[in-house]
Amino acid sequence: MPLKELTERRNILHQKSDAQTVLRHALTxxxxxxxxxxxxxxxxxxxxxxxxxxxxxxxxxxxLDTEMLFPETLTYQREVAIALGLTDVRVITPDRNAVLVEDVDGLLHQADTDACCDLRKTRPLAAALDDFDGWITGRKQFQGGQRAQLPLFEKEGRKIKVNPLAKWSAQNLQDYMVKHDLPRHPLVAKGYPSVGCMPCTTRVSEHEDQRAGRWRNSTKTECGIHFDTSHTTKEGQAA
Structure with missing residues (x-):
């Protein structure tokens, strides 16, 4: 069955399903x-x-460890994986030779954020996903931009992307974390409601959008993993 037709059928099938049902189906x-x-x-x-x-x-x-993440994120990753008993966490890093050629001094982000994201995020992830037919993301419609119409299942190239939390609100997320007493990322309490790479993430004020601290003072709103960054603007953002 063509992937486009498959995603359309799955979206119809799960239009009233909860996130856990969508996730379980995607995995089986x-x-x-x-x-x-x-x-x-x-x-x-x-x-x-x-x-x-x-x-x-x-x-x-x-x-994906871009090698520019906050130390708190790296610690949190290890602690959460252990706490939840996850047995197949694969830590992916950028290609060493590519980094030596394209960003040996670690300053590429200052000159070209899109090129840095491509080097440290997009290409490593694409390589890591070579052996998979699909992947699950945590994107939600309330994050705005192109995500406002985000479906549960979508076709991207030759793979299917599954977004079990597409219809969840920010309150749904908070309620779930409280209900299950889940560990929080330590930077959230310090004013980082959205955490990316250290050089390109700043604190967010109470009245700002939660992703306002990502690539601040720039038209860039996406790293390129989910959307093409070459035409991304604040007005048509792919947050």
Whole structure:
């Protein structure tokens, strides 16, 4: 079955399903194939990670260490994986030779943030996903921009992306974390409701959008993993 038709059928099938049902189906659907969860172990990541742990602790979880993350994120990743009993967390890093050629001094982000994200995020993730037919993301419609119409299942190239939390609100996430007493990313309490790489993430004030601290004072709003960054603007942001 063509992937576009498959995603359309799955969206119809699960239009009233809860996130756990969507997630369980994605992990066991023969037609979708082999699937991994891609997690940043960021501010809200623990929700999907907890759901995964309750369904199958051996689910492949891909964590992209750009080598520019906050130390708190690296510590949090290890602690959450242990706490939830996840047994197949794959820590992916940028290609060493590519970094030596393109960003030997670690300052590429100052000259070209898109090139830095491509080097440290987009290409490493693409390589890590080579062996998978689909992947699970934690994106939500309330994050705005192109995500406002985010479906539960979508086709991207030759893979299917699954967004179990697409219809969740910020309150849904908080309620779930409280209900299950899940560990919070330590930077959230310090004013970082969205946590990315250290050089490109700043604190956010109470009245700002939660992603306002990502690439501040720039038109950039996406790293390129989910949307093409070459045409991304604040007005048509892919947050």
């Amino acid at each position: 659907d023969i037609q979708i194939g082999k699937v991994a969860l891609v997690s940043s172990f960021g501010a809200e990541s623990v929700v999907l990670l907890h759901m995964i742990s309750e369904i199958d602790k051996a689910t492949p979880v891909i964590f």
